[in-house]
Amino acid sequence: DAKTTQPPSMDCAEGRAANLPCNHSTISGNEYVYWYRQIHSQGPQYIIHGLKNNETNEMASLIITEDRKSSTLILPHATLRDTAVYYCIVRVDLTGNTGKLIFGQGTTLQVKP
Amino acid sequence: DTAVSQTPKYLVTQMGNDKSIKCEQNLGHDTMYWYKQDSKKFLKIMFSYNNKELIINETVPNRFSPKSPDKAHLNLHINSLELGDSAVYFCASSQANRGQGYTFGSGTRLTVV
Numbered sequence: 392d393a394k395t396t397q398p399p400s401m402d403c404a405e406g407r408a409a410n411l412p413c414n415h416s417t418i419s420g421n422e423y424v425y426w427y428r429q430i431h432s433q434g435p436q437y438i439i440h441g442l443k444n445n446e447t448n449e450m451a452s453l454i455i456t457e458d459r460k461s462s463t464l465i466l467p468h469a470t471l472r473d474t475a476v477y478y479c480i481v482r483v484d485l486t487g488n489t490g491k492l493i494f495g496q497g498t499t500l501q502v503k504p
Numbered sequence: 505d506t507a508v509s510q511t512p513k514y515l516v517t518q519m520g521n522d523k524s525i526k527c528e529q530n531l532g533h534d535t536m537y538w539y540k541q542d543s544k545k546f547l548k549i550m551f552s553y554n555n556k557e558l559i560i561n562e563t564v565p566n567r568f569s570p571k572s573p574d575k576a577h578l579n580l581h582i583n584s585l586e587l588g589d590s591a592v593y594f595c596a597s598s599q600a601n602r603g604q605g606y607t608f609g610s611g612t613r614l615t616v617v
Contacts, residue, residue, distance in 0.1 A: 425605070434594050434608030435547070476545070489535060489554050492606060494547035
């Protein structure tokens with residue numbers, strides 16, 4: 392299973408961009424990178440995912456390096472409500488079109504006023 | 505309308521009891537999952553069903569038995585509860601196409617005393 396490595400914690404000033412790095416050097420060519428976050432003890436919340444190209448949605452941007460061995464999640468204007476644990480995950484493909492998400496320890500992002 | 509709903513939200517029970525947690529999704533997804541989050545906040549996949557068929561069965565004691573009566577439901581029955589079963593259990597669902605996000609429920613906090 393492809394593994395991911397993230398810094399355990401990061402701080403960000405409110406209103407500034409939060410850039411969360413992730414290493415996934417053993418990723419296979421057809422494995423997707425997913426980002427989730429978990430606020431307090433709520434259920435994990437989907438943020439964004441990508442395969443090769445950079446992606447952007449209303450929540451964040453995902454920048455994937457050309458060799459796909461690392462990626463960065465960007466929250467363009469962090470707010471206090473973005474304080475959470477952020478998980479970078481490589482989806483493990485199973486039979487057919489099914490797969491599974493294997494969570495690591497994640498990065499605890501603290502947004503400060 | 506809650507997309508993935510779990511009941512109960514909290515469950516306190518004595519060692520040795522048998523209990524069930526129910527999960528329902530109204531997203532039309534064909535794959536459902538159970539995850540366990542222990543006291544160290546580590547999220548670990550337990551089971552997955554695709555179209556009512558078990559496709560993931562991680563190293564989980566056989567006291568845990570998932571049941572999927574239809575695509576929209578995945579229940580978790582636990583026999584002979586032990587103190588170590590205390591955790592937050594999350595249900596999730598997805599559509600089994602590569603690159604689709606998972607939607608998680610809000611969790612069931614199980615406390616075994």
